[in-house]
Amino acid sequence: MSNFAYFLFFMQRNGIIKMVKVVSGMESVYIHIPFCKSICSYCDFCKVLHHGPWVTQYLNALLLEVNDRYNGEPIKTLYIGGGTPSSLQMKDLKYLFDILKKLDLRELEEFTFECNLNDLDERLLQFLFTNGVNRLSIGIESFQEEKLAFMERRHTFSDALQVMDLARKIGFTNISLDLLYGIPGETLKDLKKDLDLFLKLQPDHISTYSLIVEDHTKVGNAGIIPIPEELDASMYEYIVSKLESKGFIHYEVSNFAKEGKISKHNMQYWNNEEYYGFGLSSHGYIQGIRYQNTKSLTSYIKGKWLLKEEVLSKEDKMYNEIMLGFRKLEGICLKDFFDKYEVNLQEVYDLKGVLRQEEILYADGHLFINPRYIYVMNEILIKIL
Ligand SMILES: C[S@@+](CC[C@H](N)C(=O)[O-])C[C@H]1O[C@@H](n2cnc3c(N)ncnc32)[C@H](O)[C@@H]1O
Ligand code: SF4
Incomplete structure (x- = not known):
């Protein structure tokens, strides 16, 4: 960015001048939707139980934030994550997609919408497809009853099969599934069963996460002990070799994609490129400034979204380049x-x-x-x- 562009940006951020939009290159956008229909025992993400009136107030604030922050760049990738964006009711979804009209999406290449398996029915999938979503990221995590009970999640393999069939019929050609492993009591055999079932669903992309027992979650408060490190390592090794043998490219520590299905949005992060983050707890990196939004829903709804921001030095940028870049294989x-x-x-x-x-x-x-x-x-x- 030129000094002049930075000068304008600085003046605008500090309220010295208004209405100046500094348009640079293509950008990515992340939007956080913090609502979930139920709260999983292990989850430390920024989320709250779905409550209709809060959703409307939240979207009102989101609209204000987008209007305030966005400088009009063409958007290359868009990721709506959470929480659980698919937990929104149809009227709220329509409102959310109206807010997206504020963005220049004419050159959009990838549009991911994060979903919980239990929320997905024909009406929702059709709505998403018709409105430009071309990548679904679905939280499934496991099909083993004991694992699901631990996580406080409920679904069956046939639920997943139905949703995948429906999504494919509607036209989705890029579907990512999340798998969680390393649940206390889980054996390598359990993981193998899970992975086989995941593969039967023929996803285009799989993200695998080893359980982190986080403080302030239900499992953290219960003093749950993580699985031994050696077991965790052998589970990871198994996942890598199994998925590679099935034609997945292991392109990032936790991510595997079929040819042509590497997540462009996540690559933007790992390449240390700039992106907007809108919504509760989101962080962004725009015009050399890293910022983080508040995690307080009350503050966010009041329009006080910013928690902190920092102008990065060249050293900071190089540090981030290393931290992020080495995550890519x-x-x-x-x-x-x-x-x-x-x-x-x-x-x-x-x-x-x-x-x-x-x-x-x-x-x-x-x-x-x-x-x-x-x-x-x-x-x-x-x-x-
Ligand atoms: C936002 S959620 C995915 C969408 C949706 N909310 C759902 O859960 O179905 C993102 C992913 O983070 C993973 N995750 C959350 N808490 C985790 C933890 N403590 N350790 C490892 N993975 C975790 C979940 O398994 C989930 O797949
Ligand atoms: S894992 Fe997903 S559904 Fe469960 S609480 Fe976290 S964000 Fe919500």
């Missing part, structure tokens, strides 16, 4: 790094040790974490940073 392109920061990555960070230990590898102009060590990636990043 392809790693970091050295030329791109140089083009962005006008300095060689190896001059900024001492990589000799991790290269010698083969924790980081080099090939085709990219530095990447040795896939054998991806599981302990955080420790390697600490060594570098």
Whole structure:
């Protein structure tokens, strides 16, 4: 961004001038919908139980935030996540999609809508498809009764099969499923059964998460002990080898995609590119400024959405580039790094040790974490940073 553009942006943010919109390149947009029809025992996401009057007030505030923040750039990827966006009633969904009309979506490539399996019926799927959603991300997590009971979620494999059939008939060609593993008591055999059933649904993309026992969740408060690290590691290893053998590309620590179905929106994050985040608890990175929104629904509804923001220095940006870029299996392109920061990555960070230990590898102009060590990636990043 030029200094002039930054100057205008600064003046506008600080209320010194109004109505100046600095339009730069293509951007991505994340919108958070915090409502859920029920609350899962393990979930630490920013969410509240669905309550009609709050939804309307929330969407009113969301409209104000979009109007205030958005600078008019064409949007390349749009992700509506949560919470559970699919928990909204039809009238609220229509309102949400009216708000989206404020964005320039003429060049939109990917539009993801996050759903809970139990919310999906023909009417909702048809509405989403007709209104431009071209990627569904569905929380399924498991089909094992004991795991589901632990999570306080309820559905069957036949529910999922029905929804997948319906979605395919309606025309969705890009469907991602979430799988949760590492539930206390879960065995490798349980995970294998789950993964086989997930594959029967023929998703285009799978995100796998190992359970994190978070404080202030029901399971955290109950003092649940996470599964042993060795079991967690062998589960991860199993997932990687099974999904790769079925033609999925392991492109990010927790994400697997069929050819052509890598999530463009998430790649925007991992490539350390800019994006807007609108809604409760969202964070964004626009014109060199990282910001985070409040997690208080009351404040958000009152229009006090911003929690904090920070103008990033070149060092901060390079740090983020490393933290995010190494999550991708392809790693970091050295030329791109140089083009962005006008300095060689190896001059900024001492990589000799991790290269010698083969924790980081080099090939085709990219530095990447040795896939054998991806599981302990955080420790390697600490060594570098
Ligand atoms: C916003 S939810 C997905 C959509 C929808 N709300 C649902 O749950 O069906 C995003 C994902 O985060 C995962 N998640 C939430 N809390 C987690 C935790 N403590 N550890 C690991 N994954 C977690 C969930 O399993 C879920 O698939
Ligand atoms: S996992 Fe999904 S449905 Fe469950 S509480 Fe969290 S956001 Fe809501």
